[in-house]
Amino acid sequence: REEIVGKRFLSVSGVKLKCSKLSDLCWRAGVIRAATHRDNFHKDLQVLVEYDDREWQRREWVCVHKVGIFQVFLVEKTLMWTSRSETHRAPSGALAPALTFMPLVGSSELSVFDVEPIEFLRDRHLAFRDPTNFKHVQDYERRWGKDPAVAEWSRSQDGQSILLATPSVLVGYRVQVYRSEGTTQWYTAVIVGYNEGTRELTVTDDTVLEDHNEDPCLVQMRLIGDGVIESIMRGENVGITPRRSRSNLVLHHRPPNRGKKAIKNPKKLNRRTTVSGPAGAKPPAQPPDRGKDSTPPDSPDKADKDERRSLR
Incomplete structure (x- = not known):
């Protein structure tokens, strides 16, 4: 991929090269976290870098093509296999990914x-090798395919390719986004939209539940979740859903209506209804008193009792 965010870099600052050996130069290495332009050769290109020999809080924006800043600035290209030793010929068993x-x-x-200059993948050791002795990845894929460092590098490349090539299918997926400003290095978010015109992804920050527009070409982003990239x-749908906002959580998590509770004291209910209800409103019908015999006022039993009382 041509985009440089998320890639390793090597640089040499200062005066023009006057050394007879590349290894004699003062090399620095690190990671590019963000960029100002998609064109890597734009004269005003600036990149946000983290140096390996500094803590990330001391990151800085550097002008790549400004005269006098860098004599050499190299960006990660691909993965090859080469010898750990400096001899021109080495057995295949001595080869390592770099x-x-x-x-x-x-x-x-x-x-x-x-x-x-090359950088060995496992320990980031800087070395200098003849490029004619490099072996392509495909030649040793079976041997190194299960190597943790190689697998992680391949997974990272696949993740960046997905973000850059098919961003429209990522709505609902979770990502980790580099924070170019602030006191935290990364924030997690959910992708909620994609703008084809600007090529920006709209993400909702998990921490403050605010939307941000981020360009994966200009700021490093990572898909997160076990097995998501694979x-x-x-071509599988892993069924990831976006994190809801606080307002949505209230709407989506209301307790279900399980029916009215039995009224223990209808008289109290009548008094409350009479006071608080509108003028002239009738109190709600009371539920029947199940399990008890209720005798209507004009029943035959009551008439017999009245007749016997009158005969006395």
């Missing part, structure tokens, strides 16, 4: 050297 890099600055200066790559 990242290769492409130059944004300093391509002409590097072209005079016979070796290229399921999407297989």
Whole structure:
């Protein structure tokens, strides 16, 4: 992919290259977290970088193509297999996965050297190797396919490809978004929309339940969830639903109407209804007193009692 956010970088600052060996230069490495332009060769391109030798809070925006800032600025290109030793020939068992890099600055200066800088994937060890001895990923995929470092790198590449190539299918999925400003490094969110015109994703921040428009080309984002990336790559629907807002939670989580409770004291209910109800309103009908015999006032039993009382 051409986008550089989320990729590793190597850089050399200061004066022009005057060393006879690349290994003699003062190299720095880190990760690009955000960028200002999609065009990697835009003259005003700035990138937000985290250096490996600093804590992330000391991240900084740097002008990649400004004269005098960098003599060399390389960005992660792909994964290759090469020898851990500096010998030109090594047995296949001695090969290890390593990242290769492409130059944004300093391509002409590097072209005079016979070796290229690489970074071994497992320990991020910087080395310099002859590119003619690099082995392609496909040649050793079976051997290294289960390697944790290789699997994680491949998963990360797949996740970025999904975010950049098919963002419209991601509505409802959860992501981790890099926070370029503030005291926290990342925030989690749910994708709730996609704008085809601006290529931005609308995400709802889990913490403050606010919507943000984020461009995955310009800020690093990660799909989160066990097996989510693998399921999407297989074309499966994992059934993820967005996190609801507080107002929606009230609407969606009201207790069900399970019927009216039995009225223990109808007289109290009548008094409350009479006082609080509108003028002239009739009190609600009282439920029958089940389990008790009720004798109507004009029943035969009452008439017999009245007749016997009169004879006395």
